[in-house]
Amino acid sequence: MKNPFHKWSIRWKMAAGFSLVLFLSVTVLLTYFIGKQRHALKSGLEARVTTVANMLSWSLVILVDAAAVTGDVKPIEEVIESARQDSQLVGIRVENASGTRLAGFDDKALTGTDTNSHFKTTRFTDDLLLLNMPIRKDDNNIGVLRMGYSLAGLHSEQRQLLLTGLGIGLVTLLAGILLAFAIGHRISRPLVRMTSTFKRMAEGDLNQQPVRESGADEIGFLARAFNELLQQLKDLSQLAQAISQGDLTHTIKTKGDLADAFRRMTASIVEITSSFNQMAARMDSRISEILTTAKEQEAGAAQQAAAVTEVTSTMEELAATARQISQNAESVTSSAEEASRAVTDGREALFAFVKSMNSIETGNKTISDNIVGLNRHVQQIRGIIDIINDIADRSDLLALNAALEGTKAGEAGKGFLLVAAEMRRLSENVFNSTAEIKQLITEVTEATNATVMANESGLRATQEGTERAAEAEQAFGRIVETIEETSRAAKQISLATQQQHTGTDQIVSAMGEVANVSQQWLNGIRSTTQAVSELSTTAAQLRQLVSRYRLGSE
Amino acid sequence: MNTLSGQPADNQQLPEQELNLFVFRSGSETYAADPELVQEVVAAGEPTAIPFVPDWVEGVVSVRGKIVPVIDLVGFFGLESTTTYNRKRLILFAVDGVEFGLWSEQVLGIKSYPAGLSETPLSTLPATLQECLQSQLRHQEVLVYILDMNKLLEKSRQQVAS
Structure with missing residues (x-):
């Protein structure tokens, strides 16, 4: 099976992995927190609107009752006029029990179906919160108060939150990638050097500088082991070179089977040569x-x-x-x-x-x-x-x-x-x-x-x-x-x-x-x-x- | 002799025009003296040396039985004569009855000089020579010292006495 990333260097692989994980976590966190926020905002708005509607319905009971007798809707209009102070309020309408409009303004969208409900109902559309509050007298519905609230403020607040979240996410992502690069570089640099040294050794050039790596971690251990191996090979190479030039007096301190074999070889050449x-x-x-x-x-x-x-x-x-x-x-x-x-x-x-x-x-x-x-x-x-x-x-x-x-x-x-x-x-x-x-x-x-x-x-x-x-x-x-x-x-x-x-x-x-x-x-x-x-x-x-x-x- | 007979007439016309002098050479110089004072010229031999006299008195000679002192004029005048001259002739002088001889290399004899050639002697001459000179004359490139023999006698006597 062909892995398309196997040609990438370690630092690139690390950077890619880091960035993927960070991206995913930032996305999940943003989605979760924004949803939560939206919910909280909506609940807050609903509670506030409910309180206002309750207060209004209380003050409207008498007026609706009187209007049913007199037909005078003037006081009702005055009451709802005071409620218009709220900037988020889009429209308001008061109906009697039979569904006839008594008073209101900007109320075209406020036509509701649940007229005779005994309880307050709320409904959210895309950009509006629609609320119906029954006006009750002695457990009878004498009318209904309908109110529409705009969700624009809520939307803008949410957008701001999203932008902030995205900004923080982006910064974190960049920092993460840089960190990944740095760590990857720290690991890969000695490896690259060792690799090039190995390559030249494999080409037959043993005259290589040892890799400088003083770290106490695994990379450091690897570099030191590599240097020892290089030194041993150099010694053996020098010995072989000396023998080839005819110098049989050269000795090495290196241990191991290979070095022993070299020593035995030198001794036998000496013996043959002298005889x-x-x-x-x-x-x-x-x-x-x-x-x-x-x-x-x-x-x-x-x-x-x-x-x-x-x-x-x-x-x-x-x-x-x-x-x-x-x-x-x-x-x-x-x-x-x-x-x-x-x-x-x-x-x-x-x-x-x-x-x-x-x-x-x-x-x-x-x-x-x-x-x-x-x-x-x-x-x-x-x-x-x-x-x-x-x-x-x-x-x-x-x-x-x-x-x-x-x-x-x-x-x-x-x-x-x-x-x-x-x-x-x-x-x-x-x-x-x-x-x-x-x-x-x-x-x-x-x-x-x-x-x-x-x-x-x-x-x-x-x-x-x-x-x-x-x-x-x-x-x-x-x-x-x-x-x-x-x-x-x-x-x-x-x-x-x-x-x-x-x-x-x-x-x-x-x-x-x-x-x-x-x-x-x-x-x-x-x-x-x-x-x-x-x-x-x-x-x-x-x-x-x-x-x-x-x-x-x- | 005919020429001689004519001469007195010339002498009368130019009285004391001629000066007759006895001329001789001694050392490298030519001297002259009054011929009246010259007694005789002889070819004398070696003089006999006498003691206690200056070097220029060379001794005495005998001439016809007379003993005559001989004076070396070069030595007397203190003239430097590097070469010793040939003492060939001895001229005998008689001045105031005193006879003495002077050595000469060559006697030129009696010469007549025209008058008026006399010169004043040079002051650079040796003192003794200057004192004994009557005058000097120059004739045919030759300088002739005319000696005053009286003074010479007097001077030589003084020097011998001292």
């Missing part, structure tokens, strides 16, 4: 031993192959060198012959050189002797010049003193004075000339000295040249001998290298075979090393896999 680690370590050491051995073998084989290659190439080089040597030896022989011829030419040239040197030496010696003689003469000239200078000086002094004497002699000595002055000038000229001569002599001396020095070094050089020429002569003799020896040796070398060439060719072919064998061996070792390296890689991968787990004991 796996030990196995991997053993395997690793074995593999590295094999690898080391294989590498050593490989290195040895490679070294051997390289050595063989080296030997082969060396042998080839040797053969080439032998050929080269053979060729060189031949060219040495021919060069030696050329050298021999050149040496002979050189010796002849040397003899000519030595002869020239000897003649230069003789010439130099003559020059040296002449220069020494020249120097002696120059020194003699210097002495003579000094004597001339001295004589000039004395002449100057003499001339000066003569001039003095001339001056002292006055006019007579004037001619003397001029001669003395001329003498002084002459001696001055002598001084100047001797100074020039001295300068020239100094230059000549310097030049001769330089010549002597140059000559001496030339002499030494020529002597040295002669000595070197003699040495060169001897060296030429030795060179000739050496050339002859070289020529002989070169011929022998040429012969020996031809024999060597044949030997090295044989060695080269043998080495080629050795190289082939060692290359095959090397290939075998390389494939072994390759296989072991792959095995090592696999072991390393395994160990890396296990090493993701951190054990508590480590």
